[in-house]
Amino acid sequence: MLESYVPVLILGVISVGFAFVTLALSHLIGERKPTEEKLIPYECGNVPIGTARERFPVKFYIIAMLFIIFDVEVAFMFPWAVLYENLGMLGLIEMLIFVLILMLGLAYVWGKGALEWE
Amino acid sequence: MANFDFLSISPDLVLIAFAVLFLLMGSFSRTPGVHNYNMLSISAFSLAILFNLLLFGSKRFGFYDMMLYDELAGIFRFIFYGIGIIVSLMSDPYIEGKIKHKGEYYALIILSIVGMSFIATSYDLIMLVLGVEAMSLSVYILAGMFKHDEASAEASIKYFLLGAFSTAIMLLGIAFVYGTVGTTNYSLIVQNYNKYLHGGIQTGIFLFGVAAILAGVLFKIAAVPFHMWTPDVYEGAPTSVTAFMISGVKAASFFMLIRVFLIALKVAVFNFVDIMVFISIITMTLGNIAALTQRNIKRMLAYSSIAHAGYMLIGFVALNKTGLAAIVFYLIAYALMNLGAFAVLVLLEEKGKDLEHVSGCGFLYPFLGLMMTIFMFSMVGLPPTGGFMGKFYVFKGALEAGYLWLVIIAVLNSAVSAYFYLRVLVYMFFEKPIDAGGALRTSSATVTTALVLTSVGILFLGIFPQFFFEITTKYMTYLP
Numbered sequence: 180m181l182e183s184y185v186p187v188l189i190l191g192v193i194s195v196g197f198a199f200v201t202l203a204l205s206h207l208i209g210e211r212k213p214t215e216e217k218l219i220p221y222e223c224g225n226v227p228i229g230t231a232r233e234r235f236p237v238k239f240y241i242i243a244m245l246f247i248i249f250d251v252e253v254a255f256m257f258p259w260a261v262l263y264e265n266l267g268m269l270g271l272i273e274m275l276i277f278v279l280i281l282m283l284g285l286a287y288v289w290g291k292g293a294l295e296w297e
Numbered sequence: 298m299a300n301f302d303f304l305s306i307s308p309d310l311v312l313i314a315f316a317v318l319f320l321l322m323g324s325f326s327r328t329p330g331v332h333n334y335n336m337l338s339i340s341a342f343s344l345a346i347l348f349n350l351l352l353f354g355s356k357r358f359g360f361y362d363m364m365l366y367d368e369l370a371g372i373f374r375f376i377f378y379g380i381g382i383i384v385s386l387m388s389d390p391y392i393e394g395k396i397k398h399k400g401e402y403y404a405l406i407i408l409s410i411v412g413m414s415f416i417a418t419s420y421d422l423i424m425l426v427l428g429v430e431a432m433s434l435s436v437y438i439l440a441g442m443f444k445h446d447e448a449s450a451e452a453s454i455k456y457f458l459l460g461a462f463s464t465a466i467m468l469l470g471i472a473f474v475y476g477t478v479g480t481t482n483y484s485l486i487v488q489n490y491n492k493y494l495h496g497g498i499q500t501g502i503f504l505f506g507v508a509a510i511l512a513g514v515l516f517k518i519a520a521v522p523f524h525m526w527t528p529d530v531y532e533g534a535p536t537s538v539t540a541f542m543i544s545g546v547k548a549a550s551f552f553m554l555i556r557v558f559l560i561a562l563k564v565a566v567f568n569f570v571d572i573m574v575f576i577s578i579i580t581m582t583l584g585n586i587a588a589l590t591q592r593n594i595k596r597m598l599a600y601s602s603i604a605h606a607g608y609m610l611i612g613f614v615a616l617n618k619t620g621l622a623a624i625v626f627y628l629i630a631y632a633l634m635n636l637g638a639f640a641v642l643v644l645l646e647e648k649g650k651d652l653e654h655v656s657g658c659g660f661l662y663p664f665l666g667l668m669m670t671i672f673m674f675s676m677v678g679l680p681p682t683g684g685f686m687g688k689f690y691v692f693k694g695a696l697e698a699g700y701l702w703l704v705i706i707a708v709l710n711s712a713v714s715a716y717f718y719l720r721v722l723v724y725m726f727f728e729k730p731i732d733a734g735g736a737l738r739t740s741s742a743t744v745t746t747a748l749v750l751t752s753v754g755i756l757f758l759g760i761f762p763q764f765f766f767e768i769t770t771k772y773m774t775y776l777p
Binding site (some may be wrong): 181269283286287288289290291 | 299317320321323324325498499502
């Protein structure tokens, strides 16, 4: 069983080595002509307007957190949907319980007023 | 084998239902001030205790053998739910006006205790991690419940980061154990170890996994190489939450140590006895010596909890029936005396958090003074208190296993600890009060109930120790 980890070790060594070698080579033999445009922060090709260190409204974070929860829910539902036939009634009931818990969470968030922007 | 034994988790189901109710009450109620969350929470725990009482004595496998409810798990459920009741009793006057979201506070305490109960009934490493996370995540949030208090926020983030890291180490260990024995089920781990591994070339990998799991568990019980978070977190968190962490989380973590290492990993546990002896000595010594210099009472009690973890580890080192049963006994006494001491602090905290601030309180508030005396005596280990009998049984177990020198070190440590515990009483009774006029706002009936319950419990454990010790010895069936 220990031998079966040898490929993993080889892969690890190769990937670390590859990253190191490419970085080192481009650092050593790459040509560098820095211009002002090249040195500004990359913002999807747009010319930056102002500093990136803006203060965001904290509401964005709440929305992001809620999104993550329901995103993970979908990630959990995909494998269930694929194996729906095999899991049968048991799987259906478990998924219903899972969704029910999330619905309770949504109700909680709604009641707290986290869904209102103002 | 889809044995859905909902009966065996019925106490937890009751608690989860109440927690959801609290959350919805907290969010939809237009009159948040009027609800008696603490009374509701006490009735939830009482109901859970009742259900557990009905179950007690049976041995049930459930949920694809991921859970095993046995007598010792039942005893620990009683401990957790009892801690829940006392914490609910002492919380309300303390958090009143300081925490806006009271429903959430009680819901998180309940959910954390559900996590502990899942640890107690786990029969699979995955289930164990689930319980640990349910317990810890709730406590991370609880520690930061005073959102506008910097120390509280620091405690929360520190506990969260280090706790997440320790869980990662523990999961790594579980992965290694799974990699070598091919299962996470407690009984199958033992079977497969004996069948395939047994001293073979991969035993080293298995032992590495066990060591990583041990590191994760030692983090939770705040044993020395992994204790750094304890003082800051216990000092910064709201006092009622600290009481909950210091009693509940510690009890759950010790049961995790006993359950995992004496059911699932008992094949490896003897490899770790030597290092556990070392950890135990260094834990109690460092805890006691660091506590000597503390002026802040909460921080002092945090270091004292490290020292107590060291004493309890002696019972684990002994690895015999007396020693292991003594851990359970010690945990009950330890939980009671810490809950009691923190209940006193909850009332006195308005005056300040340092030793100077409690000056003279013993005579100003004779009841609180008497209570603090009982709790501090119990922490030192003076008869007739539960702390004394706990130490006595732990040392007895170690002597039976032949660790005379370990017991001598522990007794010396105990003597050192008398200084800082009794110093609290010196300040309370022999120093002049700094502001005699400052009357306390709260002499709350619920906190008084908590104090009476805990002190009577400690004296009962100290005067009639056989009653509990016989129960714990009888049900301590996990032996290596």
